[in-house]
Amino acid sequence: MRTLVKSWIPQCLWILRSPSRSFHGNNRLLTSQIVSYYESINQCKKELPEYFNFASDVLDEWARLEKDGRKPANPAFWWVNDKGEEVKWTFEELGSLSRKAANVLSGACGLQAGDRVIAVLPRVPEWWLLNVACMRAGIVLIPGTSQLTAKDISYRLQASKAKCIITSDTLAPAVESVLPGSLKSKLLVGQGSRDGWLNFKELLVVASADHQCVKTRSQDPMIVYFTSGTTGFPKMVVHSHSSYGIGFAISGRYWMNLTPSDIMWNTSDTGWAKSAYGSVFAPWICGSCVFVHHMPQFKPEVTAETLSRYPITTFCTAPTAFRMLVQHDVSSYKFPSLKHCVTGGEALNPEVFDKWKVQTGLVIHEGYGQTETVTICANMKGTKIKPGSLGRAVPPYDVQIVDEHGAVVPAGAEGTIAVRVRPWRPFCLFSEYLDNPEKTAASVRGDFYLTGDRGTMDEEGYIWFVGRADDIINSAGYRIGPFEVESALIQHPAVSDVAVVSSPDPVRGEVVKAFIVLAPAFVSHDPEKLIHELQQHVKKVTAPYKYPRKVEFVQDLPKTTTGKIQRKVLRSKEWANV
Known part of the structure; x- marks a missing residue:
């Protein structure tokens, strides 16, 4: 650039x-x-450069190359839905619209550089405009999934001290039920209107496309994500303009x-x-x-x-x-x-x-x-x-497998997947857990940032995933990763989908339990015979001690909107009465 x-x-x-x-x-x-x-x-x-802003240093550069005819004719953004609607923007159009959106945030919404904004929106074009607009205005964006409940939104508003919330007309009623008094503004994305809310579409039409991008330092905060841990409320992960932008x-x-x-x-x-x-x-x-x-x-x-x-x-x-x-x-x-x-x-x-x-x-x-x-x-x-x-x-990551003391383990040995942060911390690693120095400090052991995931590394440096530290099943001293058991079960023609979690056991402490969605052709099979067949199958495919001692056939598995299995939902159910 x-x-x-x-x-x-x-x-x-x-x-x-x-x-x-x-x-x-x-x-x-x-x-x-x-x-x-x-x-x-x-x-x-x-x-790293002292100053960096993804909007001005990357997107505007592509717009310039596009204008000069030195970039292929693909749009920068292409959005469709099931109703046949379509939106296409060039980099130049993205630049113009995002400058207008930045003026909406700085003007009508009264926001300043460094203020935090929560955006709870589905996959609508405005979400991308507001991403870029926040970069231009130096505003810290906090994205949230549309699946958040009123309780989730309330926690995020209070913890982040956000000055503005941006959401759709569908979610606005839930947001209104928990709004704190510290908000400067509420911005509505959609066709409707509500008392006390600003309408983004109306403001965008009349906003000026003349906007001077804020000069942000590379290490200034740009985006915050809430992420769940094994205990406590979600943590706020801070990323700088350079960490994600470069x-x-x-x-x-x-x-x-x-x-x-x-x-x-x-x-x-x-x-x-x-x-x-x-x-x-x-x-x-x-x-x-x-x-x-x-x-x-x-x-x-x-x-x-x-x-x-x-x-x-x-x-x-x-x-x-x-x-x-x-x-x-x-x-x-x-x-x-x-x-x-x-x-x-x-x-x-x-x-x-x-x-x-x-x-x-x-x-x-x-x-x-x-x-x-x-x-x-x-x-x-x-x-x-x-x-x-x-x-x-x-x-620039140096990835290693480390033991409980932070020491690198030999090839093939299981440990925690970790990133070296000393003597130099990679610029693309998160800055901190916002307002939580204890958690930030606890994420480092020795010279390494700990991912919390278990894995192994082979002689060629390839990393092999074993499981989340909190997903690992410790049965009578045997550590079992759910992924390996799931991989074995999915090879059987009877298994359409599967999730494996720990289940309490009075003798072994915990055992492997498999929640299985059957393929249609096997739904009418004798369940006891099928369970035995599946258990024997796992014993043959992987180490015998890893077979699921408990099996439950279910109609479906709890998943996120993007299709990821939510093992923690099943695990919580198993351990609820212990």
């Missing part, structure tokens, strides 16, 4: 913004360029394989950090088009039809959603433009990886990250993929 003087940032843009540079089909070339780029990042990793350059280009010619569809809900990963920062720093299908819930048939109808080149969804797609059997669909698939958020079963490849001819590149991080490790395009692994470390 023109305004950034540190050596690796111009190199980043040189790679990302050159449409003529083709990396497809030449793994040796791509691998050597990845290595070269990694080295430049590591050499300059301490030299931190996704590598994973965007080399994991998601994005260029200015690509159209990226990520199905994540707007309330989750994965939406920032795949629907804002990674695609836009690469000059790609962000594609959005406004689906209230994930539906495999609608997803397959969308991939067939639109020229989507890169697709990202949760592993559970990929599982639903292969169960739907997408082999009869044609995805003429799709060339690259990525996933994250939970571990991907090798069985799903194999079925997707058979049905589509495409491989799924799994990656791993958290709300507190950008992508930590991934199966990069052009490198060897090991199905079932999370891939290798993504620079």
